[in-house]
Amino acid sequence: MQINQLVSHLPNTISINGNSKKTEIENFNKENNFGNYLKNAIQEVNQLQLQSDKATNMLAEGKKIDLHEVMIAGQKASISMQAALEIRNKAVEAYQEIMRMQV
Template structure:
């Protein structure tokens, strides 16, 4: 039975001393909750501003394709809905944690 496994003898084992942890820079990769939330809100704000500028350009006649305007408005609308839903869930989770008894 073991005759067909002779090829596995050449496989080296994993040496835990050769595995190096991934280097992280705390200044660049600071992923605390406040920064993540801030970046998400800034992205939603940028989408809202983009939708407003595309709508203004369409009204001014700079853009003739109504599809671009509708897509930009829907992206902004969906991102705002998602942000408000996430905010509601965060508030609900916070309230639930505050109701817990120790």
Template sequence: MKIQGLSNIVSQSINKLDDNSKNKINFGEFLDQQLSKVNSLQKQDEDYKKMLAIGEVDNIHNAMIATEKADLALQLTLSIENKLMDAYKEIMRMQI
């Protein structure tokens, strides 16, 4: 398994967004795609936890990696949400 840094993943997503500019992907669709990826990581983590509870996991490392991936993706999503909310509040405080 190839381990990438978070900055590599973000830059790859931005590059994909630049590549998809020909397809006219909008910001809402981009967020929807990324949230579905986070959701799939969360579901994969839940599946590993269920398999671990009933003793079907042969390699516990894969379960731990799935848990960490899901946790990091959720933390990043929450950080982005907080930054977006802060930006929205700042815009709403602006006087016209």
């Protein structure tokens, strides 16, 4: 494989002949920015919480659902929420550490 083929697959590079890939980089950044990632992650946590609530309500109403399915949904929601909280805590901690740095 030639190096030009390798470089063409990297979104944040400049090609060997010096031509800028500005539009490719801008498109990559629009689709894959941190805000979109964070939004999708929060929506996924919320979706798991809603699924857990729905399963719990179905069990409480006596509808046909297995107890193990309700417990699995609850654990998935719990673990995803704990992970989101830990990520938030680490982000706040990193921000506080940056703010303590002397310029």
